[in-house]
Amino acid sequence: MTDPAAEPPLVVVVTGASSGIGRATAVLLSSQGAHVVLAARSETALLEAQRECVGGSTLVVPTDVSRSAEVDDLIAAAVGHFGRVDAVVHSAAVLAYGRFEDVPQEVFDASVRVTLLGAATVARAALRQFSRQGAGNLVVVGSLLGKIAVPYMSSYVTAKWGVHGLVRSLQIETRRTPGVNVSLVWPGAVNTPVYTQAGTYLGRHGRPPQPVVSPERVARAVVRRIERPARQTSVGPANLLSLMGFHMLPGLFDRLATPLMRLAGTSGGHVAPTPGNVFEPQPAGEATHGRWRCPGRRAGTAAAARLLGRGDAGATEAHDEQHRRQDEMTSDLSDNGRARISRRADAPASAVWAALSDAWLYANWVVGTSRVRDADLSWPAVGSRIHHSFGVWPAMINDETVVLEAVPDRRLVLQARGWPFGEARVSLRIDEAGPEACDVSIVEDAVKGPGTLLPRVVRQPLIAVRNRESLRRLILVAEGRRRQELSGP
Numbered sequence: 001m002t003d004p005a006a007e008p009p010l011v012v013v014v015t016g017a018s019s020g021i022g023r024a025t026a027v028l029l030s031s032q033g034a035h036v037v038l039a040a041r042s043e044t045a046l047l048e049a050q051r052e053c054v055g056g057s058t059l060v061v062p063t064d065v066s067r068s069a070e071v072d073d074l075i076a077a078a079v080g081h082f083g084r085v086d087a088v089v090h091s092a093a094v095l096a097y098g099r100f101e102d103v104p105q106e107v108f109d110a111s112v113r114v115t116l117l118g119a120a121t122v123a124r125a126a127l128r129q130f131s132r133q134g135a136g137n138l139v140v141v142g143s144l145l146g147k148i149a150v151p152y153m154s155s156y157v158t159a160k161w162g163v164h165g166l167v168r169s170l171q172i173e174t175r176r177t178p179g180v181n182v183s184l185v186w187p188g189a190v191n192t193p194v195y196t197q198a199g200t201y202l203g204r205h206g207r208p209p210q211p212v213v214s215p216e217r218v219a220r221a222v223v224r225r226i227e228r229p230a231r232q233t234s235v236g237p238a239n240l241l242s243l244m245g246f247h248m249l250p251g252l253f254d255r256l257a258t259p260l261m262r263l264a265g266t267s268g269g270h271v272a273p274t275p276g277n278v279f280e281p282q283p284a285g286e287a288t289h290g291r292w293r294c295p296g297r298r299a300g301t302a303a304a305a306r307l308l309g310r311g312d313a314g315a316t317e318a319h320d321e322q323h324r325r326q327d328e329m330t331s332d333l334s335d336n337g338r339a340r341i342s343r344r345a346d347a348p349a350s351a352v353w354a355a356l357s358d359a360w361l362y363a364n365w366v367v368g369t370s371r372v373r374d375a376d377l378s379w380p381a382v383g384s385r386i387h388h389s390f391g392v393w394p395a396m397i398n399d400e401t402v403v404l405e406a407v408p409d410r411r412l413v414l415q416a417r418g419w420p421f422g423e424a425r426v427s428l429r430i431d432e433a434g435p436e437a438c439d440v441s442i443v444e445d446a447v448k449g450p451g452t453l454l455p456r457v458v459r460q461p462l463i464a465v466r467n468r469e470s471l472r473r474l475i476l477v478a479e480g481r482r483r484q485e486l487s488g489p
Contacts, residue, residue: 004207009033009034009035009056010029010034010035010087011034011035011037011078011082011083011084011085011086011087012029012034012035012036012037012085012086012087012088012089012226013036013037013038013039013074013075013085013087013088013089013126013284014016014026014029014036014038014039014088014089014091015039015040015063015065015074015088015089015090015091015092015118015122016039016040016090016092016093016141017038017039017040017049017091018040018041018042018045018046018048018049018281018283018286019040019045019049019192019193019194019197019286019287019288020039020091020190020192020193020215020287020288021091021116021141021187021190021192021215021218021219021222022089022091022092022141023044023049023215023261023286023287023288024214024215024216024218024219024288025054025089025091025218025219025222025223026049026053026058027049027052027053027219027288028216028219028220028223029056029191029223030053030054030055030056030058031053031054031055032055032056033055033056034039034055034056035056035057035058035059035082035084036053036057036058037058037059037060037061037074037077037078037081037085038050038053038058038059038060038061039061039062039063039065039074039092039255040062040063040092040281040286041062041063041064041280041281042062042281042282042283042286043060043062043323044283045281045286046060046062047060048283048286049286052084052288057082059077059078059081059082061073061074061077061078064114064278065090065114065118065119065121065122066110066113066114066117066118066121067121068121068124068125069136071121071122071125072125074125075088075125075126075128075129079129084133085126085129085130085133085134085136086135086136086137086226087137087138087139087226088122088126088136088137088138088139088461089139089141089192089222089226090119090122090123090126090138090139090140090141091445092115092118092122093114093115093116093118093141093143093156093159093160093194094110094111094115094197094198094199094278095111095115095153095155095156095159095198095199095274096108096155096156096192096198096199096200096201096275096276096278097152097153097198097200097201097202097204097205097206097266098152098199098200098201098202099151099152099154099201099202100154102201102202103154103199103201104201105154106118106157107155107199107201107278107279108154109157110161110275110278110279111156111199111278112155112156112158112162113321114159114278115155115156115159115160115163116158116159116160116162116163116166116179117366119140119163119166120166123138123140123166123170123182126138126169126258127174127180130177130179130180131177131180135178135179135180135181136179136180136181137180137181137182137183137225137229138170138180138181138182138183139166139182139183139184139185139222139224139225139226139229140182140183141161141185141186141187141218141222142164142167142184142185142186143156143160143163143186143187143188144164144186144187144188144189144234144236144242144243145157145161146160146161146163146186146242147158147161147162147164147186147246148243148244148246148253149257149262149270150244150257150265151257151258151261152202152206152261152265152266153206164184164186166296167184168184168231170182171231171273181229182229183217183225183229183230183231183232183233183236183358184231184232184233185218185221185222185225185232185233186232186233186234186235186239187210187213187218187221187234187235187236187239188211188213188234188235188236188237188238188239188242189209189210189211189212189213189236190208190212190213190214190215190218190236191208191212191213191214191215191289191290191291191292191293192215192288192289192290193285193286193287193289193290194290195207195267195290196206196285196290197276197277197282197285197286198276198277198278199274199275199276199277199278200273200274200276200433201216202266202269202271203270203271204266204267204268204269204271205266205267205269206265206266206267207264207265207266207267207270207292208265208290208292209260209261209264209289210264210267211236211237211238212292212293213235213236213237214289215288215289217235218235221233221235240339240461240464241461242435243457243461244457244458244461247457248455248457248458248462255289261313265354268289291471306419310391310431312397327394336362338443338444338445338456338460339443339460339461339463339464339467340441340442340443341438341441341442341443341464341468341471342439342441342471343439343440343441343471343472343475344433344437344438344439344440344442345438345439345475345478345479346436346437346479346482347435347436347437347438347475347478347479347481347482348432348435348436348437348438348482349409349410349430349431349432349438350409351478351479351481351482351485352409352430352438352440352474352475352478353408353409353410353412353430354478354481355474355477355478355481356412356428356474357379359372359375359376359379359380360372360375361477362375362386362388362401363388364473364477365464365470365473365474365476365477366388366416367467367468367469367470367472367473368390368391368418369389369468370388370389370390370391370392370393370396371388371389371390371396372386372387372388373387373388373389373398374386374387375387379403380406380412381403381405381406382403382404382405382406383402383403384402384403385400385401385402385403386400386401387399387400388400388401390418395474397418397419397420399417399418399419400417401414401415401416401417402414402415402417404425409430410429410430411427411428411429412427412428413425413426413427413428414426414427414428415447419449420446420450421448421449421450422446422450422451422452423446423447423448423449423451424444424445424446424451424463425444425447426442426443426444427442427443427444428440428441428442429441429443436482440471440474440475441471442467442470442471444463444467445459445460445463446459446463
């Protein structure tokens with residue numbers, strides 16, 4: 001756990017901090033003791049956001065990210081005030097709804113200039129500062145629409161695809177720059193005011209299609225990427241399903257996209273053509289949340305507290321339980337494109353390892369396993385085996401799982417056999433997050449048999465759905481056993 005006296009608070013620049021994800025991120029960082037520099041076009045909205053930031057010091061710097069001189073001044077102001085910049089979070093974006101030919105050229109061009117070229121301008125200034133000081137993390141907020149396409153949002157789709165491409169190029173380039181990292185967080189639909197703030201030439205406002213997540217959930221993913229950089233982090237339960245449909249069933253996707261967009265992606269009622277906030281900010285509409293329903297939110301997490309060296313992790317326990325337990329999906333090329341599922345456990349790493357070490361609990365948490373028939377006494381030593389069955393009685397198939405690597409309280413790698421379907425390699429990692437908490441992640445992929453015939457882009461979303469539930473079960477087992485241990489006989 002970070003000692004607040006040993007490390008100074010982080011200094012983080014947040015663009016788009018006047019509204020939505022950027023505002024939620026600024027509030028979260030500040031609540032945990034970081035020094036936050038809030039940047040956006042509207043000084044009025046920034047000052048309102050600043051009043052919500054309680055904890056670390058804050059600095060408001062009105063900035064139009066499409067103007068390189070203002071972005072340079074932003075970084076200079078942060079360094080001049082706090083002495084350095086540890087991280088930059090880029091969240092600023094604008095858009096306009098409408099068929100491509102109906103959106104005025106100047107509106108389309110301005111949307112792309114702010115969302116795409118603004119990201120490039122911020123990234124350039126951030127990386128130059130990181131190079132001068134020898135370290136720094138850049139976290140860029142992308143979008144599901146940087147990976148798929150939908151009608152009526154061509155300016156945003158164009159810009160976000162460009163943003164994702166830019167981030168990947170920067171990630172490759174910065175591999176040779178020690179201490180400098182670039183991460184992408186790409187949410188799906190988020191409950192922010194961006195939809196009603198946007199320009200529209202469609203006769204109606206946009207809205208986020210369900211399922212909708214809170215901006216605080218995205219903010220937590222952003223903060224985690226400051227702590228532990230990763231190439232890509234998806235936030236949203238439907239993201240991988242949408243991505244799979246876009247790539248694997250393009251004809252069906254295209255046929256359904258327009259009617260579904262009109263049904264679920266736009267609001268009722270008539271709206272006169274307007275550029276919205278594309279050219280000028282609209283402070284009256286700036287806020288953290290929109291008006292759409294999503295799971296409850298909370299102001300901070302124990303992870304952020306430990307990251308920033310501020311706050312009491314125990315204080316977060318009173319926050320909404322359902323939202324606290326949300327999954328985070330990470331796709332990192334260091335895992336060869338495999339989906340990593342991560343969850344926080346309210347139990348120490350030793351408790352999770354104890355659950356993994358009990359071979360007879362295997363069927364309790366591994367989805368699809370029906371029973372354990374036998375297990376080596378040395379489990380989970382390398383080479384030890386569990387003999388299990390999968391399927392539904394009476395149509396069950398017997399096979400086994402062998403341990404390939406075991407590091408107590410840290411890492412377990414398994415080769416799970418399930419012929420005639422094949423074999424999968426499963427890697428579980430445990431990271432301490434405090435005396436009574438840890439982060440547990442699981443990565444799996446087919447390595448032998450028919451499962452490998454499916455393209456990875458198809459099989460990984462299916463594996464991810466299963467592993468979400470498996471990880472949930474494992475953590476429930478570990479937490480339950482830990483509570484029994486603490487309560488005594």
